[in-house]
Amino acid sequence: MSDQTEAAAAAASDTAPERRLNMIEAINEALDIMLARDPDVIIMGEDVGYFGGVFRATAGLQARHGKTRVFDTPISECGIIGVAVGMGAYGLRPVPEIQFADYIYPGLDQLISEAARLRYRSAGDFIAPLTVRSPFGGGIFGGQTHSQSPEAIFTHVSGLKTVIPSTPHDAKGLLIAAIEDNDPVIFFEPKRIYNGPFTGFYDKPVEPWKKHADSVVPEGYYRIPLGKARIVRAGEAMTVLTYGTMVHVAEAVCTAKGVDAEIIDLRTLVPLDIEAIEASVEKTGRCMIVHEATRTSGFGAELSALVTERCFYHLEAPVERVTGFDTPYPHSLEWAYFPGPIRIGDAIDKLLSE
Incomplete structure (x- = not known):
């Protein structure tokens, strides 16, 4: 096109x-x-x-x-x-x-x-x-x-x-x-x-998409270029890099804790919008990565390496990763497996205290 x-x-x-x-x-x-x-x-x-x-x-x-x-x-x-x-x-x-x-x-x-x-x-x-x-x-x-x-x-x-x-x-x-x-x-x-942004806060019901701002979809043809991240919300205290379901979970945790975090929805992992990542981390000086997949060799490892290579002199603390565990997927314990309010909240506290 x-x-x-x-x-x-x-x-x-x-x-x-x-x-x-x-x-x-x-x-x-x-x-x-x-x-x-x-x-x-x-x-x-x-x-x-x-x-x-x-x-x-x-x-x-x-x-x-x-x-x-x-x-x-x-x-x-x-x-x-x-x-x-x-x-x-x-x-x-x-x-x-x-x-x-x-x-x-x-x-x-x-x-x-x-x-x-x-x-x-x-x-x-x-x-x-x-x-x-x-x-x-x-x-x-x-x-x-x-x-x-x-x-x-x-x-x-x-x-x-x-x-x-x-x-x-x-x-x-x-x-x-x-x-x-x-x-x-x-x-x-x-x-x-698929049906709503379930964040993992157990005291709150699933919010249907049709009550959510991100559910507004224009009629007809439009395209979003591959390789262009979305700033979910701007912030100064730290950068959160995430995608998929974890966008909503991370946003809910940051909102609940009152953290002025800049949340970036990567949208595409390859091609990656490295310019948006660099700009955000250089501004905030702190970076947390959240994804649902297992930790070892997960995409968060690549993100962490890129941030460290490109933004080292801007970092105020080591990069934090919050991920799934290095175990086979646990059927009966899947909500403990997901990064949720407790683990993401602990990582935020650690990152901001360093």
Whole structure:
């Protein structure tokens, strides 16, 4: 897309009527728009057709666009992604859904050895413009095979882009941008906040998206550029780097503690908005990283290294990380596994006391 077209689309989104949607509705709308806008867009996966997906993210799309554009596949993740790579090389823009991120591992060879390398190994003659959508993370008591957060695996692979929205507004705009991108994109959707930003404060009910400011989603086409972070709120005392569900958890904890924190929603892990990170840490002098995935070799380790390398002389204290534990995912104890009010609060106190 040209810069002029993107600017026009952004301007149109600013003036379009606004509605409140949850994240599932926003994703469904993005897919609907791209199917109508581009005849090369194909949606495929387990139960995405007639049934509309296990979380209903593709509901109604087959009826509107036909069985050749939205169709079910066998239960074969390596086959789903392998076929999508071939479709992309042929000139289509497939959007395969992997029903849960935990199921993506059989397709790693196709993603790493084929999709990520196709542009380079063909000297630009072929591309793999596929967007792999998948619900990820915990929050629904799905157990060890329905709750993993494997984003760090994909950020390590050169040639793949990794996107994680935290609001309905961003989910729609980022998904449209991902589908239009000429490189393969892993689009992880935090299922814990599909219907509302559940923060983990147990004395408060789940807040439905339709009562939340971030649920305002413009009608029609708009895109949010990959690689551009969002400042959730400005602050001076410390910088919080996070993404997905943890954006809402971190914001709730900082608000409850009255901390003047600057919270940055990374939106995309690759490409990463390092300029926004540097600017914030240089201003605040302190940095905390929060993510749900396990600690060792999690994406927070890369963030910590980058902040230390680039902002060392501005830091007033060591970088703090609050993450999941280095254990197999605990089904019955998942709320203790998540970074929550207690652990994030303790990290804030430690960071501000140094």
